[in-house]
Amino acid sequence: MSTQPLYTPPGERETRRDRLHHTIAFAVSIFLTILSFGAIVYAIEQGASVGFVVAFIVGLAVVQSAFQAYIWMHLKDEGHTMPQLFFYIGVFVTAVTVVGVVLMSWWH
């Protein structure tokens, strides 16, 4: 255990691949953001239904947050079983809270 070095940095190839992945994720994030803002500014003017546009931008937000969680917060990496568990429980309780309170206030 003590003879083995505690840590060896990743090779140049691996680093270049990671850097590329993160840069792509960043570009996609910015693109999705522009798409959301564009949908609100232009799609409504063009006569798209409000319900559709709202569903569209919320969908984009989910995609973008998945990018954050899986690529930038490394949830996709190995050895992240517990963080994944925490994350899914967090997402589940979040969804129940938001949907529950919204339904309660609508049906009141």
Place this chain on the structure above:
Amino acid sequence: MYIVVLPAFGIFSEVIPVFSRKRLFGYPAMVVATALIAFFGFMVWVHHMFTVGLGPLANGIFAVATTIIAVPTGIKIFNWIFTMWGGKLRMTSAMHWSVGFIITFVMGGVTGVMMALPPADYQYHDTYFIVAHFHYVLIGGTVFSVFAGAYYWWPKMFGRLLNETLGKIHFWFFFIGFHMTFLIQHFLGLWGMQRRVFTYLPGQGFELPNLVSTIGAYLMAVGVIVFAINIVYTFVKGKPAPDDPWDGRTLEWATPTPVPEYNFARLPLVRGLDAFWLEKQAGNKTVPPAEPYTDIHLPNPSILPFMMSLTLFIAGLGFIFKEQYHPNFLYVGILGIVLTLGVMFLRSVIDDEGFHLHKDDIEREEAKGVNV
């Protein structure tokens, strides 16, 4: 509320099997019940506010969730009773508190189901019936468990056994005092006495029951004073505790007293639930280790976490007193927050690489201890 009582349930699930000389009845059911209580515990909070006008849908959903939570709780109560059933009971102080808990908590649980139903809750809301209910579950559940745990783990924590006679005196004063104080408050509530008001008008027949309540409160105070005397007596003249005073079942009783800072020099080999008991059944004096001796890495002792909680306490005090006494207490609150951040900064800046205990030293220490 339910999150408050779950650790208490855990304490009783440790104490009751040891003093019944039986394994915990229905262990998997107990685990599932705990998870269900934790889960449903998040969906019951509207039962505090059925009368504010959230409407029948919200009230209905939360009433269902609140009544459902009684099911896993009932499973746990029955399992504790079945653990004791046919067991070889030893009525130590810790066991007194555990049995007292079952009686008291069931009474609190029954009134809980009553007020989980919104139409009935309109009658009980903001009366002493509610006060009686939540003292039955909070004191009967949480405080009793704290006392049970104190008598049970005191020898492991402080190396001395609390006096059992004083412990039983403590229990009986507290138990009788508790029921005197709060049982009658159910009736006071049903007769119409409001909570959250510091007094009541004369001539409504509330005087005598309240006097009974007050006497009960003094009896509880006597009980707690006996406990304080017991603590002092134990520190001055208490018997040194053996490593395993209760003939325990779980791993903590396999450690020497006082417990070394690394707990186990080598990870113990766990062959099943109640690992220490299984080894005793197999004729072993200790739990066998699962690995050879290695160096142990430990963090340095630090005062900073304590300072962090102290500064947060100052902050909380300031923000509360700002409303209650004087606006200037706001600055006390802000000071507390700033100090907290400062301590957090210190904790980050000071490198704590910890220290290593070398395996030769550990081996020598262990050889001196019980594991010969």
Place this chain on the structure above:
Amino acid sequence: MGLTTETGRIGAAVRAAGRIESAAHDKAPSIELATQEGRNKLIGVWLFIAAESVLFASFFAVYLALRHSTMSGPTTKELFELPLVFAATALLLTSSFTSVMAVLNMRQLKAGPMKMWLALTGLLGLAFLLLEIYEFNHYVHMKHTFVSSAFGTSFYSLVGFHGAHVTFGLLWLFALLVRNARRGVTPYIAPKVYAFSLYWHFVDLVWVFIFTVVYLMGKVA
């Protein structure tokens, strides 16, 4: 006697299983996960993030329930200005990207670039915070305050709480940069930097939902 041999055998089996497992993974753990302390610390951060997401969920739910209760004050449509929100979003997204670059450099043990990217993250975060302060100040002048309506309370609770998280993150980052000014990258320091980056990504993740649910939906609904 039988016990000791058995124990030895089981212990050897456990160790062998551990070796097989680590060989199967083939890859050495990242520097932030190299020590037990680091692994424990980051599990703690993830637990914290799970708890925080529930907290933010409650604020989002309250906001969605109360956003139309404006007490005849300014509505979301009149208040929000999308160019400002877009600028804030771009700043925060970019700061999330720079913090991930800092982590990449940390894994290569490059202390200098790591600190540079972290400092850049801090500057972008500060710019975001200043924009938000300007924005809130603007709203207060439009008679949209914390106590003006239920909408105001829920809005400032949600967005302001996020802003408080950015503020705390900046203090955290400042402390990190100060403490690491003269230190290189070690397995002791790496979990601290990584914990900050996880927190910062989470703050960004919450903002993604804030700009969608609060600002963009406020413009149409």
